[in-house]
Amino acid sequence: MKRTHHCSQLRATDVGHKVALAGWVHVRRDHGGIVFIDLRDREGLTQIVFDPQHNKPSWELAQALRSEFVVAVEGVVRSRPAGTDNPKLPTGQIEVLVHTLEVLNSSETPPFQIDETQAGEDLRLQYRYLDLRRPAMAKNLILRHKVAKAVRDYFDANRFLEVETPILFKSTPEGAREYLVPSRVNPGKFYALPQSPQQFKQMLMVAGVERYFQIAKCFRDEDLRADRQPEFTQIDIEMSFVTRDDVLAMMEGLVAHIWQAARGEKLPLPFQRMAYKDVMERFGSDKPDTRFGMELVDFTEDFKASAFKVFRSAVDSGGVVKALNAKGLAGATQGQIEQLTETAKSFGAKGLAYIKVEAGEWKSPIVKFFSEAEKAALIQKLKIEEGDLILFGADKRESVWEVLGRLRLVVADILKKTGKLTVRDDQWNFLWVIDFPLLEYRPEEGKYYARQHPFTAAVPEDVHLLDTDPLKVRGSQYDLVLNGQEMAGGSIRIHRPDMQKKMFEEVLKIPADVAKARFGYMLEAFRYGAPPHGGIAFGFDRLVATLCGTSNIRDVIAFPKTAKAFDLMTDSPSEVEPKQLRDLHIKLDLES
């Protein structure tokens, strides 16, 4: 018995045809005589009917069917009697009257029901093969495949080569913690699993590949989040002979192609672009959610001579005063204000100044210090109205960004829950953030660090500042942000050996021998005619999660790990045999 159709395929036009279906018993409805079964496969459901008057032997066999039995049936498609259509199913106009039934396998009662009801996540992970049978999860897997195919189609059409890079890589202790792999044949030596194929893709550019992409597994041994797994997937891209704008345009094409393939939607191009400094000043975040307002407004000038000492002294010491208007949150309880204050404090604020605009009055412990001119500035710039809650930040510039940026999101969540703010999930606010600072200074170490990675080139106009004012240097980095989430990030790379050496040794102060040990091959490669190049990488899981309408990337990964990086289905990681350790020249030193 070979199946002729899948379970979401048959329509009224197929009536009269002899068909064969195979799948799982989703639901059984036994009326004593006639028996209905919803047969489920990856694609959907079809109602099959066992009628004792039509075929007694198969009807008798069907008595034993239970949830999740695997069956194949042969029968004829017929339209359902008038009035018994099921408009909820694509196949709801027809049913298959079964001639013959073959039970391919029985099933124990599953630990949870295979339907829309959500079991606990640990149980779902333990029985992931059952969880993935649920139509919602099957849909996610299918969409993930579609997106991957769209990616490959797009890059193929644009003359990119998909090249695989090694999983056993060299340890590079900068950045994320790595998974180490001991080498049996090289005692005491280790590989590391790649955090990304960054260095290999640059080598591919030196190799003349010109346009490379890969749907690449990456590994980071860091703590997990709803949107972070220890192993995850990137769409990794690198191009030669390109400028930043070439890369951005190519990626806009990719994203548009994906949205077309996955959702049938046409995205307006090009995407908006904003400089890092501007997004920080306006949103207090380098990945702003621009679907709603409540932007940060600057009052540094207005309060530089204020009678309110907290503001004045912030300005005096080179800081800023900024505020945001939480529209409609004046009704916040004292408890909520305290929570907001705690939030502010947890991000480094000393306190949280606020004004509630209620019953035509400004209710606030600080408003008595404000001059008429200061009040006027607030009203005008923040468009203050009845019912507003104004929140202030006064401190060092970066600190105010951070505090108000976080508060903006917290406040938006509160307003969303109370229905005072609507943020649509199907609104796609893509945004390129550009002109990031190349370096940051870590005073505790007295050193500069690359904000992205040490291969990012400075924008050409700023190169001369590297020696004199490194913090002013803008990197040629770009991030693609969607609705407050970072979707992709990349840069134009350094391709000249002298510049890369200067970056390692003079700017980042990596000792020459260390730089040579870690990146020597790169510096050498660049001496043999490395083309100018740049690239980007997308977080594939997050991208797919967004398209699936979930914020949890576990929902779009077939076999994800728990928050403790455990695989509950296979019980991994696990202990190993002493012999395996001996082979690897490893001795354990466990506490307690």
Added chain:
RNA sequence: GGGGGUGUAGCUCAAUUGGUUCAGAGCGCUGCCCUGUCACGGCAGAGGUUGCGGGUUCGAGCCCCGUCACUCCCGCCA
């Protein structure tokens, strides 16, 4: 590393301030009945050391301490 949440029947959950039926409901499961259901229906039934360990108390699902698991967030993620 830190903070919050959750843990009661196979699943999802309920159980006033610790106090008589406080061990319950729905779904699922088992048996019987039922020929047009699709949340099928009817009748009957099985099923729990309340995550685990300890403590307080006359008495603990409920309070305290510890521990484990899952989860969310901060740190971390060049």
